[in-house]
Amino acid sequence: MNEINEEKKMELSEVKSLFDEILVRHIQRLLEIDTLAASLSFNLSTIACLLVLVERENEIKNSPQSPPDRYTREAFLDELSNIGLDIDDNLMVSFQGLAQHGYVEIDKRNRYNAQISAFALVSFLDNLFPGMKGMNLVGYILQMISEVTSKRKGLDEAISQFDQTLESKGIPLSRQHIKIDEKKSLSIQPRSRLDQKEAKQISDDLKKAYVQKLERMRTRMSSGGSLAQEGKSISSDRKPAVKEIFPKGPSEAEIQAKEAAEKAAGEAEAKAELEAEKKAVLAEAQKTAKEAELRAAAIAAQEAAIKAREAELKAKEAEIAAREEQTRVDSRKDEIRDEIAQPASIDQNNIEKKIAAFQETIAISCPACNIGKVLSGTTEKGQEYYSCSNSHCGFISWGKPYPFECPLCKNKFLIEIPAEGGQRGLKCPRSTCSFRQDHLGPPQTDTASSPGKKRKLVRRVKRRS
Incomplete structure (x- = not known):
């Protein structure tokens, strides 16, 4: 069984090699050169690898919302196997040639990325075979090879048909881009005009x-000489x-030799001009591909700069919004302080009512993040607690917070506590601070209640003389 499989592999490899030779020969013919100057071989494996990579890049570009992943080595070989290619050493050598010549790049995550030069090369091949663009050419070659290996068609018949198809479908490079002046091609005049x-x-x-x-x-x-003698x-x-x-004119052999020399000189001159124009076209194509690659890199850099600028603007907008909210709260605090600082004729009940109204009319900003609002909630056991509406803030307290700064430790807020006589008071939530008052108004600054600075005693040891 293994011997049969080995024979089939050898047969497939030999048939594929014959079709590769015909394909390369026709590409040389269409380029109108004797041999391919580049070391990259335009065989079936090379063209298939190029097309698969370029098609994946087009799919990524056309599906920005849910783009497919770029090929890894395993996925790439699976895709080539699915279209009918045999994963052998020749295919790996072809792919390595693409990578070495810069048509494909392998990133840090071992993903394959087709470069701009690969797109230009695929477009160049499509122009050579406009009737079999893209995977149509690869599919046609694989179909012919399959017919030979499955004995549905003879090898000679398949090769002849393949050769004739490429002959009829291919368009030479000179007919696409190069126009030769007819006057230059007529380097030798007609013989009748020369004669x-x-x-x-x-x-x-x-x-x-x-x-x-x-x-x-x-x-x-x-001079008088005799006529007869003169005669x-x-x-x-x-x-x-x-x-x-x-005198005799040039002989026929000399004329033919001269015409042959002039014809050979004209053909050599025309061929040299054609080769120069083809090289100029190829150089221009390479230059265009390089410029396109540089433009793509510049656009990517601009997009990155724009995204960074947008992120910076969003951060500044958030900072401005927080400042505006803090300004609004501070302004309202000043208004409440002014109202509380009215003459003593206003009794304690009115002050507490105004404070309660103030707490109801404005939502207290979170003292921790200054972005969210303080909201009240109840536990399963019915105990009330307070937390921040900002999901990114972890503020939570059993006592209701008030936007008053602690006069002792300078904490940003105080919390409500029960006071003597059924009243409500405020205290500092810090366990290390002892500030407490028996009303809900702003705390009065009392220097006597603030802890004094401790005097540090330093014991000096006298040295004996």
């Missing part, structure tokens, strides 16, 4: 030589004269 030019030059040379020959003959006749001389000189007047 006409040379024929005209030969005709002009013949006419000029013939006129010169006639002039020489007229000069000899005018003989002319007849004897006619043959070499023809050789001088009618």
Whole structure:
């Protein structure tokens, strides 16, 4: 059983290797270069890893409320296995190549994050095969491999079909971005035009030589020489004269060699220009990807600064609100003190009624946090207690708090207690403080009741001389 599984794995690996060779060859053809300059191999594993990572980043971007988690190693390999890829050494080498070239980043939590250059590379591949964008190309290749390994289709037939499909679906890079001037490609003139030019030059040379020959003959006749002798001389000189007047033109072999040299030079020049333009396009794409990455980093920094500023403003707003509340309470305290400080004609009952009315009209601010209000409650046994309405504050007291400062220990509040004669009084809640009064009004400052400073005695030991 194990031997059968090993044979299937070997067969799958061999078939996948053949399809990878065809895929890489067609990408080289579409880029119009002999070999890929980059060490990154555009095989099935590399393209699948790129697409899976880029699709996950798009899902995170499109679902800000509940974004999916980025892939860890285990989740990433599971996803590749689910789409039909065999997790082998070739796949791991392809993924390591992506990480080494900066297309994917692995953070401190071992999560995979596709970089901006990966998005640019996927878009570049989509432009090469616009009819099979994204996972469509990977799915098509995996389907062809599955048909071969399951014996539904022969290997030769599948490879031929795959080769023809990439041939028809692929669009070369030059047809996408590069436009070559037709005048530059026509580096060699037609042969008929070249022959006409040379024929005209030969005709002009013949006419000029013939006129010169006639002039020489007229000069000899005018010198008195014998016409017969001159005629003989002319007849004897006619043959070499023809050789001088009618020189032979270039031979057919020379014309073909010249045309071949000019054609080769033109093709070399056009190819050099095409290679230069392709390099310029690739450099521009890399520059654009780098600029996009820098812009994304700048935007992230700005967003972080804005969030920090918002948090600072919220803290200041809370501080201002607390100060305003304290100011309101202090103002009301002053009003009550002014009312209590009226002439002695106001009896004790009126004072206590006003104090009770004051306690009813305003809610006492929590003396601990100055944010919440003091609320009363009752335990299961019917005993009344007081606590703060602020859920983040832990203030609680059996006695009702009053916003009066203790004149002895300077505690921020006093609590209500029963006094003599059925009255109500106030005392300091601190166990170490002895302040107590028999009424609910503000405490009177009494320097006599405040503890005096203890004199520290220092015993000095006299040294014997």
